[in-house]
Amino acid sequence: MSGASADALAARLRAAEPRAGATRVLAVDGRSGAGKSTLAEAVAAELAAPVVHLEDLYGGWDGLAGGVDRLVAEVLAPIAAGRRALVPRYDWHAGRWAGPVPLDPPAELVVEGVGAGSRRAAAYASLLVWVEAPDDVRRRRALARDGDTYLPHWDRWAAQEDDLLARERTAERADVVVTS
Template structure:
């Protein structure tokens, strides 16, 4: 069994999976969701555009992990504007993955929901870039801009429960 899955608990557990682009967060999160049946939330679904990492990070704590009305406003990447609201079940366990999933406010919000686990996923820079650009060729012109936002985010990262290299 997956070593992370062994640490998961029933109830309103929250798993926050963070790491730089191309590190393997989404793959790990999908595997865990398949094993556990937890709700799965991708920050890629609601970052408000390429300059929106910090705003997306804030949305995790304020919207996604809200104690009574969790959810998020999707981002329409084709039209570069907000989309529909997606409601989440506040009683179900949840996996939240993406750059910005772990912050002091999101850890506090996850603790308020119940038990939680924070996971930081890492990979070598060249591997990450190759994975990210293979996944989304439209990312190439934004790579440097996004990477600078990642640096700022990771400078503020609180301690994590588990660190994985892929």
């Protein structure tokens, strides 16, 4: 990846002002298969911070917008208020919601997924990172990761990404752009 290393992003987050109560939030956004999860996990390891994956909040293949709403209402707003968040968790194999995961307000929090940098969520972010990769690379990675499960939904999900990203213009608002 080029644009910033995990340790540089961790240092930059530590130096940033908290915008979710006392918590500094790193939002890692980008299209499916861009490398968001890999970067988020590396930065979280540097910080010893928890990661919230929007994948757990989407609620199915038509749930991109709902996942962003859940991120704000059920994770970021409670954390900003100094309260424990109950992070929703969608079970993709069972096709239903599983029990939420409690999350006490940490010093740093990494949030990753398509929509992590949407305007409502970015209001809580101390640092917004956009991860990009060529379309063919993204598709290959996503399908290698999720295979036959994702393939029939690729175009459907991409259309939701197109709508959200055209409206939010997240890449243009990012503090850092990373190419993977």
